[in-house]
Amino acid sequence: MDIFIDWIKTTGIYNLSWENLVMFALAFFFMYLAIKKNMEAYELLPIGLGIIIANLPMAGMAVFDSGSGIHQSSGIFGVIFYYTLSFWNILPPIIFLGLGAITDFTPLINNPKTLLLGAAAQIGIFVSFWGASLTGYFTLKEAASIGIIGGADGPTTIFLTSSLAPDLLGITAVIAYSYMGAVAFIQPPIMKLLTTKSERNIIMKDLNPVNNKLKILFPNIAMFLIILIVPRSAPLISMFMIGNILKESNVVPRLVDAASNELINLSTIFLMLTIGTQLNGPKVINVETLLILGLGLIAFAVGSASGILLAKIMNLFLKQKINPLIGSAGVSAVPMAARISHHIGQEENPNNYLLSHAMGPNVAGVIGSAVIAGLFLALIP
Amino acid sequence: MLNKAVDLTIFGITISFLLLTILIFFIVIIKYFDKKLNNSKVVKQDSNYDKVLAASVAVTLIESELEHYKSV
Numbered sequence: 001m002d003i004f005i006d007w008i009k010t011t012g013i014y015n016l017s018w019e020n021l022v023m024f025a026l027a028f029f030f031m032y033l034a035i036k037k038n039m040e041a042y043e044l045l046p047i048g049l050g051i052i053i054a055n056l057p058m059a060g061m062a063v064f065d066s067g068s069g070i071h072q073s074s075g076i077f078g079v080i081f082y083y084t085l086s087f088w089n090i091l092p093p094i095i096f097l098g099l100g101a102i103t104d105f106t107p108l109i110n111n112p113k114t115l116l117l118g119a120a121a122q123i124g125i126f127v128s129f130w131g132a133s134l135t136g137y138f139t140l141k142e143a144a145s146i147g148i149i150g151g152a153d154g155p156t157t158i159f160l161t162s163s164l165a166p167d168l169l170g171i172t173a174v175i176a177y178s179y180m181g182a183v184a185f186i187q188p189p190i191m192k193l194l195t196t197k198s199e200r201n202i203i204m205k206d207l208n209p210v211n212n213k214l215k216i217l218f219p220n221i222a223m224f225l226i227i228l229i230v231p232r233s234a235p236l237i238s239m240f241m242i243g244n245i246l247k248e249s250n251v252v253p254r255l256v257d258a259a260s261n262e263l264i265n266l267s268t269i270f271l272m273l274t275i276g277t278q279l280n281g282p283k284v285i286n287v288e289t290l291l292i293l294g295l296g297l298i299a300f301a302v303g304s305a306s307g308i309l310l311a312k313i314m315n316l317f318l319k320q321k322i323n324p325l326i327g328s329a330g331v332s333a334v335p336m337a338a339r340i341s342h343h344i345g346q347e348e349n350p351n352n353y354l355l356s357h358a359m360g361p362n363v364a365g366v367i368g369s370a371v372i373a374g375l376f377l378a379l380i381p
Numbered sequence: 382m383l384n385k386a387v388d389l390t391i392f393g394i395t396i397s398f399l400l401l402t403i404l405i406f407f408i409v410i411i412k413y414f415d416k417k418l419n420n421s422k423v424v425k426q427d428s429n430y431d432k433v434l435a436a437s438v439a440v441t442l443i444e445s446e447l448e449h450y451k452s453v
Binding site for chain 2: 108112113116123125129130133134139140143211217218222225226229230364375
């Protein structure tokens with residue numbers, strides 16, 4: 001009988017808590033969004049599966065034990081988390097290499113002033129950073145990790161949080177990806193509220209083709225300049241620009257193919273499953289999580305609004321007006337935010353094609369949030 | 382902590398705008414030089430074209446002079 005009772009105590013059913021059940025519900029919701037709604041499927045599906053694994057009690061898949069000396073006391077996701085995020089933080093830069101290999105700087109080179117829209121959208125990061133600092137619940141490092149959600153860039157959020165506040169990694173990453181998946185619901189009301197019908201109708205001049213020399217020169221210059229000024233952004237910026245230079249060189253198609261397919265896909269599988277496993281119910285269901293959820297939303301909304309408002313201000317001085325709808329694409333969330341700008345523009349005027357124009361601030365947002373992450377790393381001891 | 386947050390906010394926003402403005406400046410410069418380089422190529426092509434045109438006009442003139450000479 002004692003053996004039976006001992007065995008019962010080792011089962012998952014005996015150790016299951018209500019927090020685990022809440023997390024199962026969240027996991028199934030993420031899986032529903034990914035499978036049925038095709039919303040951020042590459043991220044939300046593995047994250048959902050990771051949450052299930054993390055909340056099956058006694059499985060120990062996310063445990064990392066470096067000190068006990070007992071062999072095989074760590075779980076696979078615990079090891080992946082420790083070595084690829086907490087200790088070395090290598091997965092986000094690898095994903096950035098792949099992102100660089102699929103990025104096209106043509107819209108930015110064509111219309112360089114849209115870089116400023118990418119900078120404006122980073123204001124959301126600081127508003128949320130402030131908010132988190134003021135609550136008194138978070139340290140400065142944690143506040144920075146929460147603020148960076150407003151950059152709407154998953155790998156950057158993971159990169160910064162892994163360094164500054166590893167305990168918040170799961171929740172900040174999940175919130176960042178959830179809001180990125182929800183741009184179609186978050187941004188349109190803000191865009192419509194801040195723009196007039198005539199502004200939404202502004203038709204922008206078609207982009208000119210950009211020659212290959214410029215496409216190779218730009219990422220080189222950007223890499224040199226940004227890393228010289230903000231060296232701590234190097235892991236993200238250098239990998240992003242290297243991926244892009246490989247692509248634009250047109251001489252290493254196999255490397256470009258590997259970076260933009262196999263490498264990014266493998267990294268995504270491990271990164272997203274591991275992020276999911278950091279969401280253990282009893283650890284994450286608390287007031288802090290609710291605060292992060294709210295602050296992340298504020299960061300996202302303020303970032304979108306700042307981009308739109310700067311575009312409106314720029315229009316006061318420009319002869320060739322910018323459609324302010326492309327300003328909201330400065331929050332990164334590539335390419336969904338650019339698609340939303342295009343979609344809202346087409347609602348007003350079916351002949352208005354904003355997608356390629358919105359890709360400028362969209363890519364600028366990726367660069368901007370990586371720079372801010374580097375600044376936080378450098379200046380928060 | 383709040384003072385540090387204020388400093389970081391002001392500094393962070395300034396640096397990101399400054400950095401991206403410098404990038405804009407570089408894009409404008411490389412586009413300018415690229416355009417100038419392309420224009421100089423066009424000018425070169427034009428001057429060749431003028432020379433070829435002048436030569437072909439000269440040849441036509443000589444041919445017509447020759448035709449005239451033969452007829453006389």
